[in-house]
Amino acid sequence: MLSLLSLIIASGTVLRADTELWEPLTYPDPRTNSTECNVPHEGTLCDPDHILTDTWRQTILDNVEQHMAKLQDAKIHYTEEASQECHSNSTEPVQIFMILAKRIHTASNASITSNDLTQFGHGIREAFGLDTMPCKNYVLVLGVELAKEIYVWTGSDLTITKETLDNSLDQYKNLFTERNYMEVLNKIVDEISSLIMDPYKEYSTTAIPEETTEDASGTTLEASSPSSLTTTVVPGWVYYVIAICICITVATVIFFAFFFIKFFRNRSKSAQIYLAEDSQKSGAMYEIRWGEV
Structure with a gap:
């Protein structure tokens, strides 16, 4: 049984290693490829690696569409430099784009760095051609599970500042380490x-904004500290199989325990009957001998 469990855990690790290493050109566009993004129709949410459950994926998709x-x-408040x-x-x-992935292609085989993200x-x-649109009024949320980080970009025509993003999303640091992520x-x-x-909403916070990378086309928010370790995630079905194996093992142990208890009890009764019969036979022989005398 232990060998079986070891094999199951090992197979989970192999499956994890086979997860797609996404690159920008291979990652599906949810506006044109709903099937690979695991959503019912074209939109702005993409979850090709099933990071979300079906229920939560639909819930978040509905929420995004309602807000849009x-x-x-x-x-909408736009910058003075925004187009007509x-x-x-x-x-x-x-x-509002929600882009999720378990792993992405990195410059090396080491852990995912901030520069990689x-x-x-x-x-x-x-x-996706977001910075070639006449009006750059998008928000891109990128979450990579193994990096334990979430990044947010805003189109350059929106007036949301880096400081505002920092203060607003500071409470959501370490997203993928939370059980309710x-x-x-x-x-x-x-x-x-x-x-x-x-965009001018004020937030009271004592947290010091972290350094982020900015360019002319948007703002990048680093919403959690970089992780220097790569976490191995075992697929959920492995735990179900392990639980079933444990239940079978416990049931087998209980069955054999009852079997041996019953066996020894029957053997003890048989020994008592044998002794009683032997005693009766010995008494009969004694009486016969006594009669002959």
């Missing part, structure tokens, strides 16, 4: 929508 629909009729298409609302409405995010923006992702969508509606 609400933002269509809202007065932004101010006239004649272009695409604000889009930054380059991957820039590559996604380029592959799916619920936290859903709350991040609420926070981002609130910031788009009111």
